Amino acid sequence: xxxxxxxxxxxxxxxxxxxxxxxxxxxxxxxxxxxxxxxxxxxxxxxxxxxxxxxxxxxxxxxxxxxxxxxxxxxxxxxxxxxxxxxxxxxxxxxxxxxxxxxxxxxxxxxxxxxxxxxxxxxxxxxxxxxxxxxxxxxxxxxxxxxxxxxxxxxxxxxxxxxxxxxxxxxxxxxxxxxxxxxxxxxxxxxxxxxxxxxxxxxxxxxxxxxxxxxxxxxxxxxxxxxxxxxxxxxxxxxxxxxxxxxxxxxxxxxxxxxxxxxxxxxxxxxxxxxxxxxxxxxxxxxxxxxxxxxxxxxxxxxxxxxxxxxxxxxxxxxxxxxxxxxxxxxxxxxxxxxxxxxxxxxxxxxxxxxxxxxxxxxxxxxxxxxxxxxxxxxxxxxxxxxxxxxxxxxxxxxxxxxxxxxxxxxxxxxxxxxxxx
Ligand code: UD1
Numbered sequence: 001x002x003x004x005x006x007x008x009x010x011x012x013x014x015x016x017x018x019x020x021x022x023x024x025x026x027x028x029x030x031x032x033x034x035x036x037x038x039x040x041x042x043x044x045x046x047x048x049x050x051x052x053x054x055x056x057x058x059x060x061x062x063x064x065x066x067x068x069x070x071x072x073x074x075x076x077x078x079x080x081x082x083x084x085x086x087x088x089x090x091x092x093x094x095x096x097x098x099x100x101x102x103x104x105x106x107x108x109x110x111x112x113x114x115x116x117x118x119x120x121x122x123x124x125x126x127x128x129x130x131x132x133x134x135x136x137x138x139x140x141x142x143x144x145x146x147x148x149x150x151x152x153x154x155x156x157x158x159x160x161x162x163x164x165x166x167x168x169x170x171x172x173x174x175x176x177x178x179x180x181x182x183x184x185x186x187x188x189x190x191x192x193x194x195x196x197x198x199x200x201x202x203x204x205x206x207x208x209x210x211x212x213x214x215x216x217x218x219x220x221x222x223x224x225x226x227x228x229x230x231x232x233x234x235x236x237x238x239x240x241x242x243x244x245x246x247x248x249x250x251x252x253x254x255x256x257x258x259x260x261x262x263x264x265x266x267x268x269x270x271x272x273x274x275x276x277x278x279x280x281x282x283x284x285x286x287x288x289x290x291x292x293x294x295x296x297x298x299x300x301x302x303x304x305x306x307x308x309x310x311x312x313x314x315x316x317x318x319x320x321x322x323x324x325x326x327x328x329x330x331x332x333x334x335x336x337x338x339x340x341x342x343x344x345x346x347x348x349x350x351x352x353x354x355x356x357x358x359x360x361x362x363x364x365x366x367x368x369x370x371x372x373x374x375x376x377x378x379x380x381x382x383x384x385x386x387x388x389x390x391x392x393x394x395x396x397x398x399x400x401x402x403x404x405x406x407x408x409x410x411x412x413x414x415x416x417x418x419x420x421x422x
Contacts, residue, residue: 003391003420004404007413008363008384012249014410018237018256019045019401020071020230024195026095027169028230029053031196032075033062033102034177035203037225041073044230045401048394052093056085060099077225080107084145087113093398097125097166100148101173104137110148114141127160127167134158135171135178155180155219163299165190168215172197175217176205184215190300191260195231202226234260236400237282238307239375241265243407244284245273246314246383251410252283263303267293267311271318292320292357297328309335309376312355316344317383319358326351335373338366342380342388363388368395375400382412389420 020043030053032039044050046068054064054073061081065074082103090096090113103110114125129139129146135158137150155178160167168188173196175182187193189211197210203226206218237256244251245268258265258277265275265282272290276283292315297305305328315322316339326332333353336346341364345356363386368374374396381388393416396403404416 001391001419002393003389003417004378004381004393005387005389005415005417005420006378006381007387008381010247010382010411010413012244012247012251012382012407012410012412015252015254016240016406016410017254018232018240019043021045021192021195021233022047022049022399023165023190023235024192025050025230026053027098027173027192027196028199028228029057029073029075030098030102031173031199031203032225033057033060033077033080033099033106034173034200035223035225036077038074038076039225040227041075042071042227042229043232044071044073045233046071047401048398049093049095052089053095056089056096056099059083059085059089060103082107082109082111084111085113087144090114095166097128098170098173100128100132100146101170104132104148104150105153105174105177108150108152110146112146114144114146125166127162127164128170131158131160131167131171132174135174135182153178155182155217157183157185159185160187162186163188165193168193169196172200172207172215172217175219176200176203176207176223177221178217178219180219182217182219184217185213187213187215188299189213191231191234191257199226199228202228232256232260235304235306235372237261238264238304239310239379239400240406241268241282241284242307242310242314243379243382243412244410245287246317246379248287249410250285252281254281256280256282258282263301264307264311267295267303290318292318292322292355294323294325296325299328305329305332306372308332309372310379312336312346312353313339313376313380313383315355316346316357316359316361316380322355322357324353324355326353334369335376338369338373338377339380341366342384344380360385362386365389365391368392371395371399378403378407382407
């Protein structure tokens with residue numbers, strides 16, 4: 001298995017181009033199954049998770065061509081071959097459960113292995129399933145597989161018990177082809193959901209309320225294949241901004257939507273970093289006197305849980321006390337033992353981490369436990385004294401495109417060592 005070897009202490013500088021959003025591309029690729037014919041998606045990042053969802057769709061009979069250089073995915077749907085979506089595909093990525101909505105809507109049945117994904121807590125799918133039930137589906141769980149059947153999905157009113165990005169996306173896709181009107185309440189407001197909604201509207205779906213907590217979908221009998229460009233990845237953008245900050249660098253993100261990372265740029269501003277925004281770029285410049293900050297992870301537009309681990313690495317370098325409260329996932333502090341091995345002073349009380357920052361971390365062999373914990377370790381290593389070796393980097397391949405190339409382009413001393421972890 002490959003490892004990253006990072007020599008810390010280099011100030012990052014220059015420009016970095018942000019890729020398309022993984023969490024928007026995943027449901028949009030799946031939503032192509034809602035229409036027969038060829039859909040063309042642009043700005044699709046080349047990531048392990050994208051390759052996995054493509055395999056899932058190919059398993060279901062779609063013909064897919066991914067031009068990785070041009071970042072264009074062509075998806076041809078003729079006949080859907082409905083079968084058990086195997087554990088081997090679903091175990092690596094929870095978003096595979098997205099196929100349930102389109103499969104139910106188009107074929108009246110779906111068999112999907114209960115998902116796996118990041119090791120960040122329980123992550124059940126009950127909100128997806130109870131939504132399908134409310135629309136008339138029958139759900140059973142057998143041998144680790146979810147079986148859903150519905151003669152015809154019917155629009156209805158659904159109040160989701162908790163804000164869920166995945167459930168909002170899945171139910172929107174199912175409702176687009178259901179009979180009658182579906183009203184979804186307590187919806188996720190994430191830009192990825194708005195992007196999926198805009199894609200569905202382009203296909204011919206009748207949707208209002210995107211970006212609010214109440215989305216109304218008037219079902220139609222048929223959708224059409226379309227061409228669509230995926231929004232930029234706000235989590236990748238945030239990760240680079242934090243990487244720049246820990247090195248006290250001077251970097252510009254290109255191809256971003258500044259409003260999507262407002263909660264992060266505001267936090268960086270409170271800490272004392274100078275941030276400038278333009279229409280599609282964000283610049284991190286000189287820092288003033290730095291001081292600790294407090295963040296609480298929340299659904300969008302609050303501080304994203306996916307940037308919690310990366311920002312905690314930064315906080316270890318900021319003089320004074322910082323506080324991080326994780327409210328979305330119950331087991332999302334797995335980066336902390338690794339950061340402590342690099343010298344971080346962090347105490348945990350339930351879902352609250354208190355960071356006593358200001359000391360430079362020092363290199364140590366560390367291991368990624370999930371995608372965003374992995375990003376936190378890379379950031380820590382960029383700011384640390386000495387050379388850090390990071391193992392299990394397949395986690396970061398799931399969600400960061402050309403990570404070492406992009407960081408090297410900003411002046412980081414990072415190499416990916418092939419087979420570095422025998
Ligand atoms: C998505 C993102 C992930 C991000 C997360 C929260 C994708 C592919 N992944 O994950 O990067 O960290 O949103 O912003 O877009 N829950 C239930 N029952 C359900 C569904 C969710 O209890 O049926 C809970 C989860 O355990 C969690 C919370 O709801 O505590 C939010 O989860 P959700 O928004 O669904 O996350 P994902 O869609 O899996």
